[in-house]
Amino acid sequence: MTNDPSRYGASPQAQPPLPFADTAFEPVISARTFGFHHGKHHKGYFDTLAKLVAGTPHAGATLETVILATHDDAAQTAIFNNAAQCWNHNFYWSSLSPTMQTPNGALAAAITRDFGSIDDLKMALAEASIARFGTGWGWLVRDGDTLKVVSTDDAHVPITAGQMPLLTIDVWEHAYYLDYQNRRADHVHALVRGHLNWGFAEAQFARA
Ligand code: MN
Numbered sequence: 001m002t003n004d005p006s007r008y009g010a011s012p013q014a015q016p017p018l019p020f021a022d023t024a025f026e027p028v029i030s031a032r033t034f035g036f037h038h039g040k041h042h043k044g045y046f047d048t049l050a051k052l053v054a055g056t057p058h059a060g061a062t063l064e065t066v067i068l069a070t071h072d073d074a075a076q077t078a079i080f081n082n083a084a085q086c087w088n089h090n091f092y093w094s095s096l097s098p099t100m101q102t103p104n105g106a107l108a109a110a111i112t113r114d115f116g117s118i119d120d121l122k123m124a125l126a127e128a129s130i131a132r133f134g135t136g137w138g139w140l141v142r143d144g145d146t147l148k149v150v151s152t153d154d155a156h157v158p159i160t161a162g163q164m165p166l167l168t169i170d171v172w173e174h175a176y177y178l179d180y181q182n183r184r185a186d187h188v189h190a191l192v193r194g195h196l197n198w199g200f201a202e203a204q205f206a207r208a
Contacts, residue, residue, distance in 0.1 A: 005064035007207070008159045011090055013053070013063060013083075015046045024098035028190045033178045041174050042089040049082040063087040064159065071160040084155035088137060088168065095167045097197035104198070107166075107205045114147040124149045126192045129169045130185045138169040138188070142205060166201040 022034040049066075053059045058066045058079060066083040070076035103111055103118055115121040121140070128151045129138025136153040141163040150158060151171075158165050169191055176187040 003068055003159070003162050005062060005068045005159075008064045008164070009062070011063040011087060013046065013049060013060070013066075013086070015043055015086070016090060016093075019093055020096070020098050025096065025195060027179065028187070028195060029096075029176075030179050033176070036178070037170075037174055038089075038093070042086070045082045045085040045089070049079065049086060052079045052082060058083075063090075067157060068160060071156075081155040084157045088155065088157055089170070091165060092137075092168050092170045094200050095169070095197055096191070097195055097199075100194045101196065101198040103201065105202060107198070107202045110142075110147050110205070121147075121149070122192045125167070125169070126185075126188050129171050129188045129192075132171050135172045138171060139163075140166040140168075140201065142166060164204060164207060166204045167196055167198075 018034060018038050022031040022038075025034075053061075053066070056079075058069070061069075063083050063086050067080065067087060070080035070083065073080075102108075108118065111118055111121050115124060125138055125140055128149045132138060132151040132153065134153065136151055136156070138151045139149070139158055141148050141150055141158045143161075143163045147166075148163070150163070152158065169188060171184060171188065173184075176184060180187040
């Protein structure tokens with residue numbers, strides 16, 4: 001079965017602005033962190049990707065198309081890494097909420113079914129994110145009809161395994177080091193406790 005990139009979205013190779021004010025998460029994520037994270041790191045992935053794809057069939061393709069076309073080709077690792085990091089960070093900004101939210105409706109029912117409770121899911125997501133050795137991402141995904149918590153290393157993204165991401169947490173050190181230094185666990189627990197965008201997760205959950 002082919003893994004259709006349009007299933008996951010149609011993201012252009014252009015960096016979107018942050019969907020909130022850069023001060024909206026103080027002190028869990030400072031404006032200074034967003035300045036570097038969105039303004040330097042995320043922008044850098046788009047800038048590098050533009051150079052790598054210029055004059056290739058990937059120019060002008062959606063990020064989802066580039067990711068699925070390159071993830072299993074060692075000759076295209078640099079393109080994959082940069083396209084995936086563009087996509088992962090788009091998804092990360094969407095996964096964050098300045099205000100406390102809780103899961104509702106069909107997603108809440110699926111969480112209770114697959115994890116026991118929302119608190120149990122939050123614990124599993126935090127633990128998977130904290131335990132990722134080195135750089136990477138913690139994810140809540142829908143895999144077929146089942147919700148799962150997974151983590152990926154470096155730029156890797158669950159869509160290459162056919163899993164639908166619902167939420168992600170960035171555990172590269174640049175995501176938290178200015179605010180929390182080595183205390184990754186404290187940062188992740190603060191995000192999971194009060195700053196995940198469950199409305200976004202519900203919209204992802206409802207995707208065909
Ligand atoms: Mn990052």
